[in-house]
């Protein structure tokens with residue numbers, strides 16, 4: 001058996017391994033596990049953010065409430081206004097204007113406080129519902145982890161059988177050639193070795209250079225200059 005034939009045989013077996021790897025990577029078992037894992041990893045940060053937002057809104061609401069009280073207190077000074085300035089028309093209108101301005105300010109502040117309180121409530125609700133979700137995902141996470149581990153262990157067993165076969169096949173292949181194959185495999189090139197299509201790479205379509213054609217004629221195998229696959233002539 002030529003080296004090419006041995007390598008083809010090896011690749012054929014190796015393809016089974018790659019299929020299992022791809023299947024496992026795209027499996028629902030893995031997806032569910034990774035999804036809940038990512039959610040759980042980000043949850044503490046998100047809870048902290050909601051917490052900080054609620055605290056900030058509460059602080060602002062407290063500050064505005066204090067301001068409101070101060071203004072309400074100031075407005076009281078105008079209560080005795082009518083007696084204070086009984087006969088002087090111009091001054092009365094000045095004080096009245098001031099009192100009205102203050103009343104307007106208080107009204108606006110009241111509105112601000114109300115909307116801030118609503119915001120505090122909303123953040124609080126968001127926090128609580130997120131926390132509920134965290135608890136439910138935490139449960140999912142544990143379950144999906146166990147399901148995934150069982151699934152992965154099953155796949156590992158399947159893979160071990162193939163790996164054993166690959167070890168046997170590898171014994172007959174020159175180490176240097178196999179090392180090159182493994183390097184390409186790690187670069188996710190597959191298939192690694194393929195039959196040449198005329199004078200072109202069967203996978204990427206690149207035509208062989210003159211030197212490439214000579215090497216192929218001489219050694220029976222050449223690397224595609226574009227995608228670096230092994231090309232051989234049957």
Ligand SMILES: [Zn+2]
Nearest residue numbers: 201204224227
């Ligand atoms: Zn190519």
